[in-house]
Amino acid sequence: MIADFHEDPAPGTGRRAPRADFVSDAPRLSLNGQWRFRLSGTAAGTGPGLPDPGLDDSAWDTIRVPSHWVLEGHDKPLYTNTAYPFPIDPPYLPDDNPTGDYRLRFDLPDGWPAARDVLRFQGVDSCGTVWLNGELLGHSKGSRLPFEFDVTGRLRERGNVLAVRVHRWSSGSYLEDQDMWWLPGIFRDVELLSRPEGGIDDFTVHASYRDGTGTLLVTADAPGLVELPALGLAVPTGEQVTVPDVRPWSAEDPHLYRGTLRAAGETIELAVGFRTVEIAGGRLLVNGRPVLLRGVNRHEHDPDRGRALDRATMIRDIELMKRHNVNAVRTSHYPPHPEFLRLCDEYGLWVVDECDIETHGFIYSGWEGNPPAEPMWRDALLDRARRMVERDKNHPSVIIWSLGNESGSGAAFGEIEKWIRERDPTRPLHYERDPSYRHSDFYSLMYPAQDVLERIGQRKEDTPDGVEPGSPDDVRRRGLPFLLCEYAHAMGNGPGSLVDYQRILESYERFCGAFVWEWIDHGLAGYDELGRRYHRHGGDIDARPNGGRFCIDGLVFPDRTPSPGLLELRKAIEPVAMEVSGGELVVTNKYDFAALGHLAFRWFAETDGERGVSGTLSVPHCPARSSVRVPLPPVEPADEGETWLTVEAVLAGDARWAPAGHVVAFTQARLGNGTHRRRASGVTPATPSRQAEGELRLGAAVFDGRTGRLLRIGDLELDGPVLDVWRAPISNDHGIGGANDLAADWEAAGIDRFVHRTGGIERPDERTLVVRGRSGPATRTLGFRTAYTYRLRDDGTLHLRIDAEPVGDWDDTAYGHLTVRPPRMGARFALPGGYTDVTWFGLGPGESYVDSRAAARVGRFSGSIDALQTPYVVPQENGNHVETRWLEVSGPGLPTLRVDGEPYVDFTARRWTSEALRAARHPHDLTDSGRVWLNLDHGQQGIGSASCGPALPERHRLQVRPYTWSMTLAPVHP
Known part of the structure; x- marks a missing residue:
């Protein structure tokens, strides 16, 4: 028999004490x-023969390390958000427990x-038991944390055999329910x-750092010499020194003093960043600044x-973050x-280093048996905190320790905090x-609505459930900074x-930051x-x-x-x-430390999207x-056309993370009162190319005499408009757990x-x-009464005004007092499939939407219809453009369709319908319908973040009311 540790709640056996991770010149064998x-x-x-050096494993598979075996052709990955993929029966696991046996010579x-020889594993998911040359070294849990064994005297010059048994599920899995793929294996380095x-x-x-002066103290478990050449320092370990005129470390100026720590013939690399983190006056301060x-x-x-x-x-991740103005990471x-x-x-990022603890799945037991509240888990939980802190303690970027995530409350957090x-x-x-926040230096929440966040900034938030108003916990929390x-x-x-959200976060000194979910x-x-x-x-994996x-x-x-x-986040x-x-x-400089000397400011002016004068600003x-x-x-606005000034x-x-000229921020301002110029030249003469029986004619425009739909203008074919009040639901339209499920409401009402x-x-x-007409769903009375009014202009273009007036019962009691609102108010046209581009x-x-448009600029743009599609992993509404003044849809051998908004339209253009977009499971399910579907809309509701967050704010929803919007249509030729 060999030892089986996987159901033991103990964190490990036989391991060395946790310690700092560092780089040195001592021999290392990967x-x-x-x-x-x-x-x-x-x-x-x-079976029991795994550690035997004489075991014949020549018929076994080979696998790369580090990796996850479920991504290397063995078994399958599983994803859960909150649910454990095994019964809640701690610390036990099912008999069916995929187990990978690894061997290396x-x-x-x-x-x-x-x-001395040390064997180190940087990460094994979820439980690894290790033998060297047939001898049991021990085991470890805590998948995202290193563990080491002292193997001094146990190595051979030739023919070492390392054997590792890795259980997919272990007692440690109860502490690792972290909204992620369950991916077992030896997935980090072995050394x-x-x-x-x-x-x-x-x-x-x-x-540490204070008022221009640094204080340095390096303590170690053996005597050594600390050298920082840039500071002229050479001091023994254990001796504190004061360093005047030191350059502090921050995410904006990540200055590191490179040096060494020498002892016993070994040279350890040092990267020292002087900085002090504290909470004072209810604010988070670094180097004395908020x-x-x-x-x-x-x-x-x-x-x-x-x-x-x-x-x-x-x-690549870090450079992308820096280029998009992200300055902090929660791990x-x-x-x-x-x-x-x-x-x-x-590179310079503030880091909230989070412990490898989450027990979210205990919500399904009503939190009964939750490990932080159960004594048998104390050692395992405290072990994870120790290993995190000891490994990462010397990184200046780490400014906050997080005790874990979504694990309820319990006495173990008090012990972790104390340690x-x-x-x-x-x-x-x-x-x-923990609603008491006794173990936290921050008040913190997830996904609050904006009005709730505003009250938090004012320190007027509601008292959390389970906390007595006016109690010491309540009073203390109101004095904490908010993260x-x-x-x-x-x-x-x-x-x-x-x-x-950013406006609120920048409006109150209580706020010290926010983290978008997720990268x-x-x-x-x-x-x-x-x-x-x-x-x-x-959902693509056959597992429940x-x-x-x-x-x-x-x-x-x-x-990536x-x-x-x-x-949009970069702009916000x-x-x-x-x-x-x-x-x-x-x-306005929103940096916390840096002046603006590292930036240049350039400007240019455009009229109707055509570049004019440009220059630089001296700031x-x-x-x-x-x-x-x-x-x-000195820019004079044009007499005709929209003149816009852009400053970047x-x-x-x-910089280390981007080249010179990288745009950090921009703004635009409209100069003068000019309106965009309409294209008058090249309009097709106002005579129809043909008219069949049953068709109506208005100048060059031809309509179906039965339905009134516009069929063509001259030799330009188009079929429409059809009132379009629905969009292929985005993820946020589905809400979460039945809450804010607008898509279900639309379906119930027939939108x-x-x-x-x-x-x-x-x-x-x-x-x-x-x-005139009426549009609505079968079985329901709700709908819109419509009027499409076409008027032939003197220049031969066709003016279209669309009126849509709600009729019927939009506040339906048949579906639990369901109040339905349309997500879109628009008009859909079908164009020949040969169209390829939009200007x-x-x-x-x-793309832009009413609540996600800050990243968009006013200008003249061109793109292929295919490139206008955003390939979301799960197909959904995409590619909308708000406040479009005019657009031209073109294709080889086809007349160009020109649309002028009055003053604006939203537009989308794609090769499949919204219905096909809704039905597709993956982007490759979308196929060319043979037509281009063009939406010219009054607008859409916003996109929000209700897939795990508050409902879409009312101001970003369309109301059930009369709508009118107008545009001019014309075929044009070069």
């Missing part, structure tokens, strides 16, 4: 690579020193380290490798690979889910209202029957329970392409605000959190299945035609 592997169905694995390099006798095994860097964290929650994820990320991917919901934190030190405060009093603590640890759920097309869509690579690559979500598409909730797509939501949180006021440009010295006024450049703040020189009736066609005069003047270049 054991990453190809290992032998065999997967079994139960915790017994391949390795030799020591020539010259490997005869010193053999040589540690010199008498050398330093662990050390702590204390590097900071505002503009952050994202970051799971480790790659569509091919899962959580087994390489350094290049980490750098949801576990400590990341240590290399990520080294990169945060170097961390004694071990590291230099950083505040965060924990959101919005999750908001703006970035699932599918969204999130909306980012600018609204990346957790899509896993898949291939359809034709070999086309796509991204799978939980699963969290469906809820893992597709990131600001970047699985391949920025989504429209990330572009830009660190420089610019506003035209009284003939001047008011420049005087502007310290952090202050404003300056700059005279506007760009990097003046290359998605309107049919149309022509009530009559009138000719009040020879230049006017009116088509427009309005907001662009990306």
Whole structure:
């Protein structure tokens, strides 16, 4: 028999004490690579012979380490949001427990020193038991944390056999229910380290800063010499020194003093950042100044490798964050690979380092048996906190420890708090889910509505359930700074209202920051029957329970392409605000530390999207959190056309994360009162190309005599308009758990299945035609009475006014007092499939909606119809453009359709209908219908973030009321 630890709630056996992760010149042997592997169905694995060095494993599979076996062709990945994928029966697991047995044969390099030897695993999910040369070393749980074994005297020069048994489910899994794919395996690095006798095994860097002066103290478990050449320092460990005129570390200026720690012939790399974190006066301060964290929650994820990320991917994440004005990361919901934190030190990101603890699935037991409240879990929970703090304690980027996520409350959090405060009093603590907030230095919530957030900023929030109003806990909480640890759920097309949230966060000193949920869509690579690559979500895996598409909730797509939501966030949180006021440009520096000397300011003017004069602005010295006024450049608005001034703040020189010229912030201001010019030349003469029996004619326009639908204008074919009041639901339209499920309301009321009736066609005069009708769903009385009024203009163009008046019962009691509102008020046209491109003047270049439009600029833009589609992992409404002045739809050999809004229309153009978009499960399900479907709309409701957040605000919803909008249609030729 061999030991079976997987159901033991103990965190591990045989391990070394946790310590700092560091880089040194001591010999190190990477054991990453190809290992032998065999997967079994139960915790017994391949049986008791696994550790035997003589075992013949030549017939076993090979697997790369680090990796997850479910992404290497063995078993399948599983995704859940809150539910455990096994019965809640702690600490026990089902008999069916996939178990991977790993074996590696390795030799020591020539010259490997005869010193202490340490075997380190950076991450094993979920429980790893380890043998070396047939001898049991021990086991460990805590998947996202390192563990080490002392293997001194147990190594051979040749023919070492390392055996590891990894259980997919263990007692540790009860502490790791973190809204993510369950991905088992040895997924981080495995290393053999040589540690010199008498050398330093662990050390702590204390590097504080106050009023221009730094204080440095490096303590270690053995004597050593600390050297920082840039400061002229060479001091022994244990000796505190004061350093005048030190340059402090911040996310805006991540200055590191590079140096060494030497002992027993070993040189350890140091990267010292002087900074002090404290809470004073109800505010979070770094280096004595208040900071505002503009952050994202970051799971480790790659569509091919899962959580087994390489350094290049980490750098790509950080550079994308910095380029989109993100300055902070919450490591949801576990400590990341240590290399990520080294990169945060170097590139400059504030970090909330979160412990590998989440017990969310106990909501299904009414929190009965929740581990933080049960004594048998005390050691496991405290072990995870210790390993996080000891590993990451020397990173200046880590400014807050988070005790875990969504794990209710319990005595264990008090013990974790006590241990961390004694071990590291230099950083505040965060924990959101205990309503007393006794163990947190922050008041914190997830997904509050904007009015709730406003009251929190005023310190007038409602008392949490379970807390007595006016009690010491209530009073203490109101004095705490507020950290919005999750908001703006970035699932599918969204999130909306980012600018609204940021306005509130910047309006009250209580707020110290916010973190969007989340950084990346957790899509896993898949291939359809034709070999086309796509991204799978939980619902694509044949397993129950699963969290469906809820893992597709990131600001970047699985391949790390920025989504429209990330572009909107970049604008909402830009660190420089610019506003035209009284003939001047008011420049407001929103950085917490940096002046604006690293930026250049350039401007240009455009009339109807055509570039005119341009230049640069000289902006005087502007310290952090202050404003300056700059005279506007001498731009005269055009007599005809819309003149817009655009000012951009760009990097003046290359930064580590972006080249010179990278746009950090921009603003636009309209100059004068001119309106956009209509295109008069090239209008097709006002004569019809043909007229068949049963058709009506108005100049060059031809209509169906029965339905009144416009069929063509001259030789330009188009079929429409048809009243369109529905959109293919976005993720946020579905709400969460039955709450705010607007899409279900639309379906219940029939908004998605309107049919149309022509009530009559009138000719009040020879230049006017009116088509009256009614649109509504079967079985219901609700609908709209419509009138399409066409008028022939003198220049041969066709003016269209659409009137839609609600009729019937929109406040229906048959579906539980359902009050339905249309998500769209629009008109749909069908064009020939040969159209390929759209040029427009309005907001662009990306998609925009009423509550997500700050990233869009007014200008003239062009793009292919295919490129106008946003390929969300789950197909849904996309590609809308608000406030379009005019657009032209063109294609080879076809007349161009020109549409002028009066003053604006929203437009979308795609090769499939909204109905097809709704039916598709993945982007590759969408096929060319042979037509181009063009929507010319009054508008759509906003997008919000109700997939895990508050309901869409009323101001961003369409009301049931009469609507009127107008446009001019014309075919044009070059």
